[in-house]
Amino acid sequence: MSTERIPFIDTHTGGEPTRVVLQSPKSLGGGDVLSRLSTFQDQFDDYRRAIVCEPRGSEVMVGALLTDPVSSESVSSVIFFNNVGYLGMCGHGAIGVAIALRHLGKISDGIYRLDTPVGPVQLDMPRDGKVSLQNVPSYRYRKRIPVRLPDGQTVHGDIAWGGNWFFICDDHQRKVELSQRRVLENLTLQIRDQLRSSGVTGRNGEEIDHIELIGPASDPKLACSKNFVLCPGAVYDRSPCGTGTSAKIACLAADGKLAPGVAYRQESIVGSIFEASYQVLEDGKILPTIAGTAHVSAEGNLILDSNDPFSLGIQS
Numbered sequence: 001m002s003t004e005r006i007p008f009i010d011t012h013t014g015g016e017p018t019r020v021v022l023q024s025p026k027s028l029g030g031g032d033v034l035s036r037l038s039t040f041q042d043q044f045d046d047y048r049r050a051i052v053c054e055p056r057g058s059e060v061m062v063g064a065l066l067t068d069p070v071s072s073e074s075v076s077s078v079i080f081f082n083n084v085g086y087l088g089m090c091g092h093g094a095i096g097v098a099i100a101l102r103h104l105g106k107i108s109d110g111i112y113r114l115d116t117p118v119g120p121v122q123l124d125m126p127r128d129g130k131v132s133l134q135n136v137p138s139y140r141y142r143k144r145i146p147v148r149l150p151d152g153q154t155v156h157g158d159i160a161w162g163g164n165w166f167f168i169c170d171d172h173q174r175k176v177e178l179s180q181r182r183v184l185e186n187l188t189l190q191i192r193d194q195l196r197s198s199g200v201t202g203r204n205g206e207e208i209d210h211i212e213l214i215g216p217a218s219d220p221k222l223a224c225s226k227n228f229v230l231c232p233g234a235v236y237d238r239s240p241c242g243t244g245t246s247a248k249i250a251c252l253a254a255d256g257k258l259a260p261g262v263a264y265r266q267e268s269i270v271g272s273i274f275e276a277s278y279q280v281l282e283d284g285k286i287l288p289t290i291a292g293t294a295h296v297s298a299e300g301n302l303i304l305d306s307n308d309p310f311s312l313g314i315q316s
Contacts, residue, residue, distance in 0.1 A: 002306045006051065009103060010298040011096035014272030015238035017297070018096030019052060021065045022104075032070055033077045034117045040065065040079060041086055048081045049313030056302055056313065059083045059235045064093045070115040075107055077115035083233040083315075088118040089163025091242010091274075091290050095131045098123045099294040118163055130293050133242060137285040138162040138250040138278075141203050147194045155191065162246030162288065165202035167195060168212045176215025176226045178269050181236060184213060188230035212244045223267035239292070240268040245276045246288040253278060253286050260286075 007022040026044045028036040040048070052061040065079040078097055080087040087093075094114060101107045102125060112123045122134035142159040145167070149155065157169035169191065174183060188211040195201075195208050202208055209232040217223035229237040229244045237244070245266045252258035264276045278286040304311045 004304040005301040006047075006304070007301050008051075008299065009100040009296060011099050011294045011296050013092035013095045013099075013239050013294040014268055014274070014292055015270045016092045016268075017058075017061050017238075018090075018093045018100075018294075019057060019061055019063050020097055020100040021051060021063060024065055024067055028067060033067070033079065033115050036067055036077070037079045037086055037117050046312040048086075049315055050304055050311065051302065051313075052081065053083055053313035053315060055310055057083075059233055060238070062087070062090055062093050064090070064097050066097070071113065071120065074113040074115045074120060075101065079117065082231065083235070085232060086117075087164060087232070089116050089121070089136055089243055091133055091135060091163065091244075091246065092237070092239040092292070092294075094121055094123065094133050094242065095290075095292050096294045098125060098131045098133075099296060103296045103299075116163075130291050132289055132291040135242065135246045135288045135290060136163050137281055137283075138246040138288050139285040140247075140251045140254040143251075143254070145200060147191055147198075147200075149187075149190050149194065157191070158251045159200070159202060159208060160247035160250050161202060162248075162250065163243035164210050164247075165206055165208040166210045166212050166244055166247040167191060167208050168214065168244075168248055168251060170214040172213050174213065174215075176213055176228050176269065181228070181269065184228045184269075185230065185234075185236060188213060188228070188236075189234060192230065210241075210244060212241070212248065214248070217265075217267050218271065223265040223273055226267040226269065228269045236269060238268060238270050239272055240266040240274040242274065242290045242292070245274050245290055249276050249278055249288055250286050253280070 052063040080090040124132035157167040211230040213228040229241040
């Protein structure tokens, strides 16, 4: 019998869990974060399943594997993954990483940089516990794309990049409420399937793997809108989704509905809130900032027992 231990810290950001893996179980070599992700995916994908899938994790869990920083200006690099694969960026996950690093005493109040597969992001750690994430440049790619559903209804949405590709829809005629999550899950899965079958993609043919439905906020005094976000693993985001909120305000900016520096408060399906704003870049894209809170929920070691038939997880 042999066992392997993987140290971790669990956090949640607005209700959405992140499992922060404190050191890579295998050497991923040098190079940028994207090349390390490729090595992990091609050679050690069993560890992804072992870390986030059942029986240790769940279909909702997002993993954040910490590796050495690429840049001397960064505190760490991170590879994000979930029950079915890998993510370019993860807003709630980056905020969770920040809280985990502060819990370990590796960072304190101040501004830090984190290397991700789609570029560096900046973390501002104020004393009040709320983390401000300056995300990667974001933009709207296409506006008001029609999608015909199996029941004959046609919905429309904007395709936008916020670190992942999103289809953002507000004419779906459904209530964006937690009690309606099964209806919303079914609708977003249908939209994603129709996008795939129709060959509708992001720039350069990249898959649109996040579907975001927009509805009115529970209380207009507290938030500007509420969202339901279907993630690649066919589960919904409990947080307001950092990359999804970045994509949303990129669309608002493109329509002239949100000015630079003005706060936009995005509510999640469970009631948590991110506050977002942006600045305009020279190429016309926006640089979004997403502020939210995260909390440590557990820490310890994952134990991989060679005698355990499910040691490497159950693929969702």
